[in-house]
Amino acid sequence: MAVKDRVEQVEQVGDFRAAPMPSPEGHGSARSRFQRAWQAYTDALRPVTEPAARVIGRELTFDLMGFWLTWQLHGGFEGMQRDLKMSRSAVYRRVSAFRRATGQHPDEFKLPGVSINVARYLEGTPKIATVQDHRTVAE
Numbered sequence: 001m002a003v004k005d006r007v008e009q010v011e012q013v014g015d016f017r018a019a020p021m022p023s024p025e026g027h028g029s030a031r032s033r034f035q036r037a038w039q040a041y042t043d044a045l046r047p048v049t050e051p052a053a054r055v056i057g058r059e060l061t062f063d064l065m066g067f068w069l070t071w072q073l074h075g076g077f078e079g080m081q082r083d084l085k086m087s088r089s090a091v092y093r094r095v096s097a098f099r100r101a102t103g104q105h106p107d108e109f110k111l112p113g114v115s116i117n118v119a120r121y122l123e124g125t126p127k128i129a130t131v132q133d134h135r136t137v138a139e
Helices: 003-013 029-073 077-084 088-102 118-123
Strands: none
Touching (some): 029 077, 029 088
16 A cells, blocks of 8 residues: 555545544443443352352351361461361461451451350360371370
8 A cells, every 4th residue: 555545545535543532431321331331240150159159158157267266276387287187278278268268367367255264175185086096185
C-alpha cells in the first residue's frame, strides 16, 4: 500500500483520539453481557453448591477447631512437630487454612467460652497416639 493510500485511509476514518471512549472498557457492553451470563450461571448452580458448601464448611470448621485446640495444648508449632510428629509443611498448611478461615493466627485466636488448662491436660496424657506411632494407645 502506497503512502498516499494510507494518508487517504486515515483521513476517511478520522483520528480516534478525538472521540475517546468513556473508559478502557468502551461503553461496557461486553462486560455487562459477561456479568449477566455469570449471574445466570451462578444462580443455576446455587441449589447444588450451597448445600455442598455448608457440609464442607462444617467439616472444615470442626477440623480447624481441633487444630486450634491441639495447637494450644501442645505449645504451638514446635510442640505439634515434637509431640504429634507432624511435618513442618503439614503444620504450615494447617496454620494457613486456619488464618484464611478465621483471619487470625492460631496463637492469637480466642474462642469465646473456652478455657484451656494445659497443665491438667499434660498430667493425663503420658501416651498420645500419633499417625506414625501405631503401637501407642491413647489413654
